[in-house]
Structures are given as structure tokens and as C-alpha cells.
Amino acid sequence: MILISQLELPSSKIGSWTTLYKNYLEGNHNIDYIICPEPETKFETVTYQYTSNNFIDKIKSKIYKKSHLSALSALKKILKKEENYNIQVVDNFKIVPDIVTLLQEKGFRENCKIQFFYHGFPPFLDREKGEQFFKNIDEMVLLTKDSYQAHLDFYASVPCKFSILPNGIDTSKFHPLETLKKQQLKESLHLTGKNVFLWCSQDRPKKGLDIVLELWKKNSFPDCILLVIGSSRNENLPGVSFLGRIPNSDLPQYYQVSDVYLFPTLCQEGFGLSLIEALSCGCYCIASALGGVPEVLHYGKLGKLIANPNSIPEWENAINEYLTLSENTYKLPKDLYSFEEWRKGMNHIINESKIF
Structure with a gap:
């Protein structure tokens, strides 16, 4: 299981998905490698490959017309022909075609599944680019069923698997007071x-x-x-x-x-x-x-x-x-949006995508 992130993990920046991954990687998780910029602190239960965006990398990216050469180079260091891989990408639409090209050139495409996690709501790409994008990935993971329906309504063809994984929070910290x-x-x-x-x-x-x-x-x-x-x-x-x-x-x-x-x-x-x-x-x-x-x-x-x-x-x-109300009549069902439910959902999605 390889996670490709544009942000360092754990991240010093506040964000919903970086917080979720931090909590996930601190507990029971199914991720083996992380490709990301080097963080200040590191998770001990994963292997890192670091990306960079220095002057030389920027020049190479312009020459080869690929903006993710550092991440692709890191991915090449991990891949071995006799192994199977699940590659998880978060919100980075532009890198996916380059990953597919790399896998095809190296003869790894059949050994890999690409999962794309999208934390927005509306379709991100236009119809033509979007339909090609869905041919490149094996699974799209969205936050809501309504977002899935919006994608179905917008694109004429979405030939990949879709899964839904709502956000979750730490209910030991976020809970009502007496x-x-x-x-x-x-x-x-x-x-x-x-x-x-x-x-x-x-x-x-x-x-x-x-x-x-x-x-x-x-x-x-x-x-x-x-x-x-x-x-x-x-x-x-x-x-x-x-x-x-x-x-x-x-x-x-x-x-x-x-x-x-x-x-x-x-x-x-x-x-x-x-x-x-x-x-x-x-x-x-x-x-x-x-x-x-x-x-x-x-x-x-x-x-x-x-x-x-x-x-x-x-x-x-x-x-x-x-x-004018005498009391708050809206009650949240127990564990509806708990992080533990999110963890179960993430592990299920990863396990379902394994190549045997």
C-alpha cells in the first residue's frame, strides 16, 4: 500500500484529510509506504520516500513537461516487478496520468491498482478530461453519496469503482458537556x-x-x-x-x-x-x-x-x-461520524482493493 501526498505527513498545516491520516497512521493502519515532502516528525510504522521541489527539480519538470518528477522518481524506487501494489492518491488529479504512463512503461500497470480520494464535492474535471481520468484509475473514493450522484449526472461514462467514506472525528475530544x-x-x-x-x-x-x-x-x-x-x-x-x-x-x-x-x-x-x-x-x-x-x-x-x-x-x-426553541431537538446518533468508523471504512476500502 503506497500513499502519495502533496503535503508532508504528519502535516504542520491544519486540514481535514491530513488530520484524518495523522490519526489513522498513529493506530491500526494498512499503509506500507508514504511518498511526500519530508516532515519534521515521522510515523515509525511506515517507510518514507521523500519528494522535493528545489530549483533543479523545477528545471527538470519544465524540460520533461511533468510537474511531479520527484514523486514519480520516489515511486520507481519502491516498485518491484514481482510485487502487487495499491497506490492511493489524495486530491492530486494532475499526477495520475503520469503515474499511469510510468506503470505502463515499466510493465507494472497490471500489478497496481490506483485509488483516488477526492475531498471536494462537484466534478473537478471537464467531461472529456474527466472520462479519460476515470479510465486511468481503478477506484474513486468520495465523501458523500450526493457527490457520487453529481459525478454520474455530469459524466456520460464513469468506468471505475466508486466508494463513499464520510469524514470522522475523535469523539473522545469532541463531545457534549453536561x-x-x-x-x-x-x-x-x-x-x-x-x-x-x-x-x-x-x-x-x-x-x-x-x-x-x-x-x-x-x-x-x-x-x-x-x-x-x-x-x-x-x-x-x-x-x-x-x-x-x-x-x-x-x-x-x-x-x-x-x-x-x-x-x-x-x-x-x-x-x-x-x-x-x-x-x-x-x-x-x-x-x-x-x-x-x-x-x-x-x-x-x-x-x-x-x-x-x-x-x-x-x-x-x-x-x-x-x-424561540425550548431545547435543541437535533440529536446526533452515537458513532455516526466517529473516527473509529472512518478507520474501519478506510481499512475496508484498502482490503477490498487488494490484488491477490
């Missing part, structure tokens, strides 16, 4: 007596923070406070607290202290890891009905979906609706 403990946490963070709303993401226009801030500028919710995590803005808005970037280890307490999680994405999210972190901590979730989000929220059974997320009045109405 009422008294939540009150004590609110008190320690100076949030006593407030309805606490949370927005947590990278501050890019497509993440919808401006939609939420527009509501608080209207001062429509006087007994509510909005916590903003992940934004470096320094605006002085009544009822809004900009907390900047928070270490991953500290995030659970902010979900746990919050009553409502706002997920106003303006793009077709593949899944939304922060959404299930909030759900697992007992938050009432209000989210855009885009991409994989409706499936994650079981089409409204686990949270409030906003059909027109660019419409500020729809968000205002949804928040006011929450404020």
Missing part, C-alpha cells in the same frame, strides 16, 4: 447568560463570514454573542469576539461552550469537518444547503438547512427560530 459543566465553562470564558454562537473557518469570501457579521451589525440579537475563530480581523462589533487562530487542541472547548454553530458556506463543500465537530459537541447547527452539507445533516434531521445561503433574511429567520 449542563452544569457547560455553565461552568461559560462562566470561565465570561459568557454566562449568553446564547453563544460560533463561526470557525479560514476567512475567505466563500466561507460566508460577512453574511454572519452583517446580522450582528444590525444588533438583532442583543442577548447573543458571536465567537469568530480563524479570522485575523480586528473589527469592533458589539456582541462579536474575534479570537483569531486557535490551536487544534483548544478547539473542543469552544464548540462545547457554544449553543449554535453557523456554517454559512457559499461554495459546494465536500463535507465540512467543523460541522460534525460542532454536532458532536451538542451544538444546534445552521448551515448552507450546498454541496455535501445536506447529506451530512441528513437533509434537515440533524440541523437547520438554509436553502438560499446568500440571503441574509433567511439566516436571520433561522436564528430567531432557534431563539
Whole structure:
């Protein structure tokens, strides 16, 4: 089993799939080799081949018109003709044709299966390139069934296996607090007596923070406070607290202290890891009905979906609706999005793809 990653693993950068692979590789896993840039720390249970992107590599890539020569060179060092391999690629569409060419030139294609993990939602390639891409791989792994349906609707032919593997989180860290403990946490963070709303993401226009801030500028919710995590803005808005970037280890307490999680994405999210972190901590979730989000929220059974997320009045109405409720009626089934279920799913996908 060979994993090819554009990012070092474990990664110093925050990301849903890098976090999942870190947790996976620290426990029971089925990966033998990782091809990636050299990380600061290493997993002891895998063999590494490192990629580089220095000046010489860039020159070679221009000459040979291949942007992944370093990864291909690392792959060649691993492959042996008498062995069978499963090659797992994460989100890197461009490298796949080069891998296929290498395997064909070396006579290894029949010895290898290529699994492609896609963490977006909509079809990434145009119809012509996409249909050729699916001929090159053996399996595409998506986050939701709705994404699979979007691919079926877009492409005339998808001649490879498809599997679905939803994201998972560490439920030992992300879990709800008992009422008294939540009150004590609110008190320690100076949030006593407030309805606490949370927005947590990278501050890019497509993440919808401006939609939420527009509501608080209207001062429509006087007994509510909005916590903003992940934004470096320094605006002085009544009822809004900009907390900047928070270490991953500290995030659970902010979900746990919050009553409502706002997920106003303006793009077709593949899944939304922060959404299930909030759900697992007992938050009432209000989210855009885009991409994989409706499936994650079981089409409204686990949270409030906003059909027109660019419409500020729809968000205002949804928040006011929450404020009239006596309790959060949305309950997350046990282990629905747990990391252990993700691990089982990953190991199943790997075992099913083995060449005997």
C-alpha cells in the first residue's frame, strides 16, 4: 500500500484529510509506504520516500513537461516487478496520468491498482478530461453519496469503482458537556447568560463570514454573542469576539461552550469537518444547503438547512427560530461520524482493493 501526498505527513498545516491520516497512521493502519515532502516528525510504522521541489527539480519538470518528477522518481524506487501494489492518491488529479504512463512503461500497470480520494464535492474535471481520468484509475473514493450522484449526472461514462467514506472525528475530544459543566465553562470564558454562537473557518469570501457579521451589525440579537475563530480581523462589533487562530487542541472547548454553530458556506463543500465537530459537541447547527452539507445533516434531521445561503433574511429567520426553541431537538446518533468508523471504512476500502 503506497500513499502519495502533496503535503508532508504528519502535516504542520491544519486540514481535514491530513488530520484524518495523522490519526489513522498513529493506530491500526494498512499503509506500507508514504511518498511526500519530508516532515519534521515521522510515523515509525511506515517507510518514507521523500519528494522535493528545489530549483533543479523545477528545471527538470519544465524540460520533461511533468510537474511531479520527484514523486514519480520516489515511486520507481519502491516498485518491484514481482510485487502487487495499491497506490492511493489524495486530491492530486494532475499526477495520475503520469503515474499511469510510468506503470505502463515499466510493465507494472497490471500489478497496481490506483485509488483516488477526492475531498471536494462537484466534478473537478471537464467531461472529456474527466472520462479519460476515470479510465486511468481503478477506484474513486468520495465523501458523500450526493457527490457520487453529481459525478454520474455530469459524466456520460464513469468506468471505475466508486466508494463513499464520510469524514470522522475523535469523539473522545469532541463531545457534549453536561449542563452544569457547560455553565461552568461559560462562566470561565465570561459568557454566562449568553446564547453563544460560533463561526470557525479560514476567512475567505466563500466561507460566508460577512453574511454572519452583517446580522450582528444590525444588533438583532442583543442577548447573543458571536465567537469568530480563524479570522485575523480586528473589527469592533458589539456582541462579536474575534479570537483569531486557535490551536487544534483548544478547539473542543469552544464548540462545547457554544449553543449554535453557523456554517454559512457559499461554495459546494465536500463535507465540512467543523460541522460534525460542532454536532458532536451538542451544538444546534445552521448551515448552507450546498454541496455535501445536506447529506451530512441528513437533509434537515440533524440541523437547520438554509436553502438560499446568500440571503441574509433567511439566516436571520433561522436564528430567531432557534431563539424561540425550548431545547435543541437535533440529536446526533452515537458513532455516526466517529473516527473509529472512518478507520474501519478506510481499512475496508484498502482490503477490498487488494490484488491477490
